[in-house]
Amino acid sequence: MKRIFQALLIMLGQSPSKPSVISEAAQRIYQEKQQQPKDIAALKQELTRIRQGQYSKKWRQRRWITLILINLCFTFSFWLDLQLFEGSLIASRVFGFHMADPYSAMQVVLGFGLLSINLTIGTVTVIIFWSLLGGRGFCSWVCPYHLLAEWAEIIHLKLVEKKSVTDHPFHRSSRLFFWLFFLISAALFNYGLFMTINPVGIVSRALIYGVGLSILFVIFLLLIEIFYSRRAWCRYVCPMGLTYGLLGSVSPIKLTYHLPNCQHEGTCLKVCEVPHVLECIKKGKASDIKVPIGMDCTLCGACVDICPTQSLRFEIKGFTKSS
Amino acid sequence: MLNQKSTHPRSEINRRRFLQTLMLVASVVVTSIGSFLPAWMKWNPARLRPPGALDEELFLAACIKCGQCVQVCPVNAIHLADLSDSAGIGVPYIDAREQACDFSCDILQCVLACPTGALTHAISQKEEVRMGVARVVSVENCLAYHGLGFKGLARGRDYNGLLRYSAIDRWQPILVREHPYELELCDLCVRQCPIEKAIYLKPIDEKRKTPVITEQCVGCGVCEMICPIEPAVIVIDERQSRKIA
Numbered sequence: 001m002k003r004i005f006q007a008l009l010i011m012l013g014q015s016p017s018k019p020s021v022i023s024e025a026a027q028r029i030y031q032e033k034q035q036q037p038k039d040i041a042a043l044k045q046e047l048t049r050i051r052q053g054q055y056s057k058k059w060r061q062r063r064w065i066t067l068i069l070i071n072l073c074f075t076f077s078f079w080l081d082l083q084l085f086e087g088s089l090i091a092s093r094v095f096g097f098h099m100a101d102p103y104s105a106m107q108v109v110l111g112f113g114l115l116s117i118n119l120t121i122g123t124v125t126v127i128i129f130w131s132l133l134g135g136r137g138f139c140s141w142v143c144p145y146h147l148l149a150e151w152a153e154i155i156h157l158k159l160v161e162k163k164s165v166t167d168h169p170f171h172r173s174s175r176l177f178f179w180l181f182f183l184i185s186a187a188l189f190n191y192g193l194f195m196t197i198n199p200v201g202i203v204s205r206a207l208i209y210g211v212g213l214s215i216l217f218v219i220f221l222l223l224i225e226i227f228y229s230r231r232a233w234c235r236y237v238c239p240m241g242l243t244y245g246l247l248g249s250v251s252p253i254k255l256t257y258h259l260p261n262c263q264h265e266g267t268c269l270k271v272c273e274v275p276h277v278l279e280c281i282k283k284g285k286a287s288d289i290k291v292p293i294g295m296d297c298t299l300c301g302a303c304v305d306i307c308p309t310q311s312l313r314f315e316i317k318g319f320t321k322s323s
Numbered sequence: 324m325l326n327q328k329s330t331h332p333r334s335e336i337n338r339r340r341f342l343q344t345l346m347l348v349a350s351v352v353v354t355s356i357g358s359f360l361p362a363w364m365k366w367n368p369a370r371l372r373p374p375g376a377l378d379e380e381l382f383l384a385a386c387i388k389c390g391q392c393v394q395v396c397p398v399n400a401i402h403l404a405d406l407s408d409s410a411g412i413g414v415p416y417i418d419a420r421e422q423a424c425d426f427s428c429d430i431l432q433c434v435l436a437c438p439t440g441a442l443t444h445a446i447s448q449k450e451e452v453r454m455g456v457a458r459v460v461s462v463e464n465c466l467a468y469h470g471l472g473f474k475g476l477a478r479g480r481d482y483n484g485l486l487r488y489s490a491i492d493r494w495q496p497i498l499v500r501e502h503p504y505e506l507e508l509c510d511l512c513v514r515q516c517p518i519e520k521a522i523y524l525k526p527i528d529e530k531r532k533t534p535v536i537t538e539q540c541v542g543c544g545v546c547e548m549i550c551p552i553e554p555a556v557i558v559i560d561e562r563q564s565r566k567i568a
Contacts, residue, residue: 086436087394090389093436111385112439118438119438122438171340191383191384191411196411196413197358208390209393212403212407214406
């Protein structure tokens with residue numbers, strides 16, 4: 001419980017801190033690591049290999065295929081009039097089952113003052129679905145803006161490497177502000193302000209109903225992410241992501257960190273969209289030999305792919321034997 | 324200043340980050356309010372909303388912008404507003420002249436599809452719909468008013484609109500351009516009106532007649548769509564201006 005609360009505070013913008021208690025087993029491993037001299041040459045070789053991009057991108061491939069397929073299902077269902085995936089990612093009927101994005105539904109309820117039965121069913125379905133599948137898993141496995149932002153990020157990182165741009169990080173607590181602001185404004189103005197600028201809705205609708213001028217706003221966001229601030233929308237703004245993050249707090253699917261083999265070289269931090277969740281991989285920051293990663297994690301698997309020691313793994317509570 | 328920077332690099336970074344974050348917050352807030360401004364200030368031209376739409380303000384609040392109404396419409400009458408349409412990106416509207424709602428679906432599919440009730444489930448029959456009301460704007464151009472007939476395609480060969488002609492196919496709407504007319508006196512607006520007694524031709528003298536719209540009119544826009552005169556003699560006034568006795 002305490003751990004979930006701490007993860008929540010970190011997701012809302014608090015800087016991760018050193019754990020107050022480190023288990024004896026973990027302490028022992030830290031000591032052993034201290035005594036064993038590191039094979040610096042081997043580590044360097046490993047890091048060069050990673051820097052050249054020579055590592056498995058298994059999870060990224062799986063994720064991109066899933067994301068593209070899900071979005072194409074909506075597109076083709078409409079084009080071919082299959083009526084299997086009706087609507088867009090904001091609200092839909094999938095094989096007749098209602099689905100609705102919880103944050104958009106909240107804005108509707110606050111602005112409109114009424115919650116229809118179908119919207120209730122849809123929202124509850126989505127809440128249960130993503131509570132089981134890991135909350136922000138929606139972001140990296142379904143959200144079409146996430147994929148565009150990933151491509152923008154690749155360009156951004158290339159430019160950073162060339163020193164033509166620098167990343168300007170914001171304070172992460174801005175996301176909580178936006179979350180509250182768009183809910184309060186929905187109630188005040190009787191209008192969901194966020195829905196007009198939500199790039200997830202804009203991209204999803206563009207993919208299904210055709211591209212319109214509103215895509216310019218998305219392009220503008222991507223340009224900001226390329227030239228000014230890495231992954232700015234997903235990291236510092238998107239209240240949808242924050243909502244899914246809250247759902248993830250109870251999810252049985254978790255990314256877990258295993259201390260024993262970790263070399264603490266930090267390659268995972270460099271590829272992570274939300275590096276504050278990976279604080280435990282820094283030397284002396286893990287409270288135990290196995291640490292579940294906090295709820296802001298999007299389960300994208302970038303760290304799983306890049307980790308040279310398999311210290312980060314996906315686990316399902318109750319199904320994966322703890323080692 | 325330089326001295327301060329070197330002794331308190333951390334606080335300097337924090338200060339800068341704080342200012343940048345304020346900038347981010349301000350720009351997102353301003354953008355979102357700006358995108359709402361046209362609807363808020365009522366700058367936007369009134370739009371014909373799909374059947375069953377609540378009053379404009381409530382409708383804008385309730386619509387979740389998913390487009391399910393677009394998907395179920397058999398004549399593709401419903402479109403989603405774009406940035407240039409000002410009132411709420413992703414909100415559905417109907418351009419009656421291009422493609423009116425002719426109730427081909429019979430059961431108000433869009434109302435059934437709407438997950439939030441922005442298209443209210445309180446109505447279940449086309450006669451209950453109140454999207455707007457038809458109005459004769461330029462009777463001096465009306466063919467019937469001059470006692471003239473109509474022969475040929477109502478909207479020309481390039482027109483892509485669909486209508487359901489019960490006599491041809493009870494279930495499947497067809498292209499208007501595939502259905503030529505030969506009328507002694509043009510009564511297209513009356514003939515194609517999907518609602519009973521919503522519009523009729525009132526005789527002026529033994530040859531000339533003029534269209535009259537009644538209380539039964541639901542504002543679906545079929546008369547505006549089918550009118551062969553350019554611009555249409557009849558247009559739909561959106562709901563806000565509908566004056567029901």
